[in-house]
Amino acid sequence: MAIESSSWAIRSAWLLAKDLKSEFRTRYALNAILMFALTTLAVVSFSLGASSLSPKMAASLFWLVIFFSSMSGLAQVFVKEEESRTVNLLRLVATPGIVLCGKFLYNLALLLILEIVVVPVFAVLVNVPILNLWLFLSVLLVGSLGLASATTIIAAIISRARVKGALFAVLSFPILLPLLIAAIDGTYLSLQGEGFSACWSDLRLLISYAVVMFTASLLLFDFVWSE
Amino acid sequence: MFWKLLLLVWMCGVIVAAFLLPPPQSQLGDVSRIFFFHVPVAWVAVLAFLTAFVYSIRYLRGKDLALDAKAAVASRLGLLFAILATITGSIFAKSSWGSYWNWDPRETSLFILLLIYGAYLVLRSAVEPEERRAALSSVYAILAFVTVPFLVFVVPRVYQSLHPTDSVIDQRFRFQMPPAILATFLASLLGFTSLYVWLFKLETRINTLSGELKEESV
Numbered sequence A: 001m002a003i004e005s006s007s008w009a010i011r012s013a014w015l016l017a018k019d020l021k022s023e024f025r026t027r028y029a030l031n032a033i034l035m036f037a038l039t040t041l042a043v044v045s046f047s048l049g050a051s052s053l054s055p056k057m058a059a060s061l062f063w064l065v066i067f068f069s070s071m072s073g074l075a076q077v078f079v080k081e082e083e084s085r086t087v088n089l090l091r092l093v094a095t096p097g098i099v100l101c102g103k104f105l106y107n108l109a110l111l112l113i114l115e116i117v118v119v120p121v122f123a124v125l126v127n128v129p130i131l132n133l134w135l136f137l138s139v140l141l142v143g144s145l146g147l148a149s150a151t152t153i154i155a156a157i158i159s160r161a162r163v164k165g166a167l168f169a170v171l172s173f174p175i176l177l178p179l180l181i182a183a184i185d186g187t188y189l190s191l192q193g194e195g196f197s198a199c200w201s202d203l204r205l206l207i208s209y210a211v212v213m214f215t216a217s218l219l220l221f222d223f224v225w226s227e
Numbered sequence B: 001m002f003w004k005l006l007l008l009v010w011m012c013g014v015i016v017a018a019f020l021l022p023p024p025q026s027q028l029g030d031v032s033r034i035f036f037f038h039v040p041v042a043w044v045a046v047l048a049f050l051t052a053f054v055y056s057i058r059y060l061r062g063k064d065l066a067l068d069a070k071a072a073v074a075s076r077l078g079l080l081f082a083i084l085a086t087i088t089g090s091i092f093a094k095s096s097w098g099s100y101w102n103w104d105p106r107e108t109s110l111f112i113l114l115l116i117y118g119a120y121l122v123l124r125s126a127v128e129p130e131e132r133r134a135a136l137s138s139v140y141a142i143l144a145f146v147t148v149p150f151l152v153f154v155v156p157r158v159y160q161s162l163h164p165t166d167s168v169i170d171q172r173f174r175f176q177m178p179p180a181i182l183a184t185f186l187a188s189l190l191g192f193t194s195l196y197v198w199l200f201k202l203e204t205r206i207n208t209l210s211g212e213l214k215e216e217s218v
Helices: A002-026 A028-048 A055-073 A076-083 A087-093 A096-126 A133-158 A165-192 A196-225 B002-020 B030-062 B065-097 B105-126 B130-146 B148-162 B165-175 B179-217
Strands: none
Touching (some): A002 A096, A055 A133, A055 A165, A076 A087, A096 A196, A133 A165, A133 A196, A133 B105, A165 B148, A196 B130, B002 B030, B002 B179, B065 B105, B065 B130, B105 B148
């Protein structure tokens, strides 16, 4: 069992490496997400002008930027395979569980890269001081785990549908809503400079959301993936 | 046939009783009568969601397309009832809180239910082969259902402070319901639930019949 599970992790990591390699050849998804995020941030900052935001508004806008940027690019993880007609090959070389894990890791990696760019730009452009940086980063990280697992399974669903672009956001939003509400609340608390204890219920919710969503995807992915 | 007519008479009775039988509420007046329609309709909207969830699981286990068709019927009816519940709810909100929409916890949950139904039906219309459509929409229905406990937990906590009156009304109805109100409410609940069951059976029959017709013509 131990050997099996370690080879499982290694295979998922291989899939991640393969996806990252092919991504860095074209940089399509990454560029789309980053440009989308920068554009949205610029629009937010531009329309605000000199006026400053309240922490509540800043937290909401921050997660809006993250949500819509991920909507613009994270579906690529499966759509790309469908479009380049490599799905069947992937079905042959890897079991569904490994595919899901690999794709989840890849989406998580894209999200983390996005956040590394967005957070500093957001802090500079929107001009809201982040009073508790560690809490802010924790909420962001745990939120990204949930966001990545939900978007991965939904990307798998929509890659089999006829219309792909608009459907992704439509299907994702109701499922991501609890995550967004908790993440916005947690980010707001961190901007206010509250401690971990005040934010504990949000963090707990985000962690359990990520775990539940990932487990459910793992159980259901076989039905989406196999013909 | 008999049951259908009985349902007709029953629903008429419920409507008349809701307007005439219980005395008007002391604080809210006649507005409170919408409770007899709003709550059963909202209950049916949730019940339909549960039905769709159960049939989705059963489809994934048995791969019988009839089960998937039932899940689809349940969510179409659920959408209808969720819209009705939203409308009756906002009418009540307007007259008792002063605006049609306030993002109070119940309004928010109903709105999310509407979104889920909408997304589910859009997904169904976007997938062509029948088996694939059935599998994908079943998976989506289950995923959506899994997030509901989070909503139950997170929505009231975030929006709670806005509308404390919400729970007061409920408490009054729930814990101090006079017999006339209770009887009318239960009758209405039964009426709307049977209406849902009847519509569900009717739609399912239409589905199977049109499927048979298609096969015959081929």
